[in-house]
Each structure stands twice: as structure tokens, then as C-alpha cells.
Amino acid sequence: MQLFPIGKVYDFMSQRRLCVGVSLLMMLASVFLMFKPGPRLGTDFIGGTEVEVAFQAPVDAGQVRAAVQAADFSAPDVIRVQDETNPYRYLIRVQEVSTIEEAQQREIEKRLCYGEAKPAGCAHYATEVKFSPGGEKITIRYEGEPDLNWIAAQMEGLEGIRLRAGVNNPTIQNARENRVEIALMSRGDQLMDGLRAKMPQGSVPEAALRTEWIGPKAGAQLRDAAIKSILIALVFIMAYVAFRFDLRFAPGGVLALVHDALVTVGILTLMGRELNLTTVAAVLTIIGYSVNDTVVVYDRVRENLGKLRCSSFPHLINVSISEMLSRTVLTSGTTIMVLVCFFIWGTGTLRDFALTLIIGMVLGTFSSVYVALPLTDWLDRKFFSQVKGAPKRA
Helix, strand or coil: CCCCCCCCCCCCHHHHHHHHHHHHHHHHHHHHHHHCCCCEECHHHHCEEEEEEECCCCCCHHHHHHHHHHCCCCCCEEEECCCCCCCCEEEEEECCCCCCCHHHHHHHHHHCCECCCCCCCCCCCEEEEEECCCCCEEEEEECCCCCHHHHHHHCCCCCCCCECCCCCCCEEEECCCCEEEEEECCHHHHHHHHHHHHCCCCCCCCCCCEEEEECHHHHHHHHHHHHHHHHHHHHHHHHHHHHHCCCCCHHHHHHHHHHHHHHHHHHHHHCCCEECHHHHHHHHHHHHHHHHHHHHHHHHHHHHHHHCCCCEHHHHHHHHHHHHHHHHHHHHHHHHHHHHHHHHHCCCHHHHHHHHHHHHHHHHHHHHHHHHHHHHHHHHHHHHCCCCCCCECC
16 A cells, blocks of 8 residues: 555645745754754763763762762763663763873873983882873883882872772783883772762762763864764765756755754754764764655656656656655654664663654655755756756746
């Protein structure tokens, strides 16, 4: 049974002015939301430390936030994670990261007897000192057999630097090369210690479910790379559509993609959802899906250009959309059904990814009909109506 009867032509273009107006309003509103209140960027883009904790006793977000602030972390962001197995699961994000500043590195090198000018009073001199990118580990190589107790004593009293608790810290990593490893307390470790000190006893687990961090410089680079990837995708898609069809089709296809990406981000911002690398991946997926839907409709329009030479361009568009309507609805509908299942039963980033795709696919189907084709019709009337062989105007 056909979802839409074959041969019946629906008058989509009669509503194009209303739908184009709605699209413009959504795009303008999305641009406004980009500035006020602005998107809620994730740790991927702004940097910071992110810890996910499944508490073992009833706690609320206010208690968790107060405990994190009491542990000397500024502006913590505490988000409850929906989990049927544990209703007290929270995502805690702070701006601090586990990095060792350059001045601290120089001070540590001096205390550990490393440098071109060998410090006085050292029994052994370090030939190499390496700091891990996450600021959680220091590796040192000495000329002779190192004294672990002396190394531990030298690390005491450094502001912002604490050794990780353990019976073997520092440790000999390679006895033959006299290589020593010092494990430092990361920001995630310090946050967990602060929770244990301030939260009710027994409510904080021994370890976090996960701990992630990224520096602000790396976050800015990821943000810029994400924006560039979307812009490059739009440029190449415009070139592809122009090459595959002609110039009257390319601007409409690209405007539809910009509409889908921009309004999707605007809706996520309005909903208070976090924008991160997962969101960027979903937006790029939406762009690919939307251009496929638009190209399929464009292809049918191009076929009908030769078949319906005496028809007006709006009527030709109506015929083309009507012929593709069943295919579009069935393809998008079945895909969205699967994504709804992911959104209902998924967790964490999987739910965010599914939600972004659902929003984008609905917008992509709408934009293929009421953004791309109306602009193509306008360009045809404005610049191609006098071209030999062009369809008659309505």
C-alpha cells in the first residue's frame, strides 16, 4: 500500500512564503541564542576536569556542589546523569586541570638536582626530567642510584603539588637506567578526596566512574578545528552540487545545510544541552544526511525538467516532491524510529548524539522542501527565466 497515492500532486509551493519565513525566524533566533545566553560548551572546547561519580547514598546536586567548592574548586558544574541502576549518579565539571606550570617545573627540576648548572649539595644529579601532559606523573633519570626518600622529601612544600597516596611513591621504574617515577595527585583525585572529606561517610565510592581532562589551549584548538571542519564540508558540498547539477541548485542546497546545522545548535542551546565533540560529529552526520535527501529531490527535479517542458517551475517542483514524498517519509521515519530507541534506552553521550540526529533529520527533511527548493525557484525566476529552454513561469 502506498503511503501517498502515485500520480497525485500536492501543492507544496503554495506554502513556501510561510515556511521560508518560519525558517528565517528559526535561523535568526539560533544566531541570537549563540550570543545570549550562549551555548553550554563542554570540556572538549573550554578545558577543565570532568569526573563522573556514582554515589552510594542519597545526595543532591546542592550537596555535591558545596563539597566541591569547599575543596577549593571554582565554579563547579554538577549535572545529574539519568541512570535507572543508580539514581545518585552525577557528572562534576570544574575549570581546573592537572597541569604543572612552567615556573613549577623549573622549581621541581631545581629540587631534583637537574639543570645545566648542577645545584650544590646534591648526592646525585638528574640527567633527565619529564612531565606528563596531564600533570599526573614525573619521570626522572639519575646518574647514580637514586634515594627515594630524599626525592619524596624534596617534593614536599611545593604549592599545588601533592604526591599520590601509596606505599611505593616515588618508585624505581627502571633500576638499570636509574629511572624514577613520581605519581602526583591529579585534579580528579583531589576532587574525590574533597568529596570524601565533606560528604556523608560512606556516600562517596572508592573511585570515580571516569575522569577526563583537557587543557584550555587544546580545547580552543578543538573548537576551531570543529568550526573549520563544518565550513570545509559546506564548501565542498556546494562545489559538488554545482558540478552535479548547475548553479541554480547549489545555493539552495548549501543554505539548507546551513539552516539544518544552525537551527539544530540553536535548539540544543535552548534546551540547555552541552555542545562538545559528540555534537559536532552529529552535526556533520546531519549535513551528510541532509545533502543526500536534497540531492535525491534535486535529481528528480532535473529529470522532470526534460519531461515537463511546458510546466511552470513551481509546478515542476510540486510534481517532483510528490513523487519522492513516500520515499522521503519512509526513509527519515524509520531512521528516526531507531534514533528514538537510542535516546530512550541509551545513556550519556549516546543519548545526546541520538537527540541531535533526531532534531537534524526532521529539519533536514523540512529544509529540502521549504528551504532548498524555494531558493532554487527564486534563482530560476531571477536569473534563468530568459535562458533558452527554461520552463515557463507560473
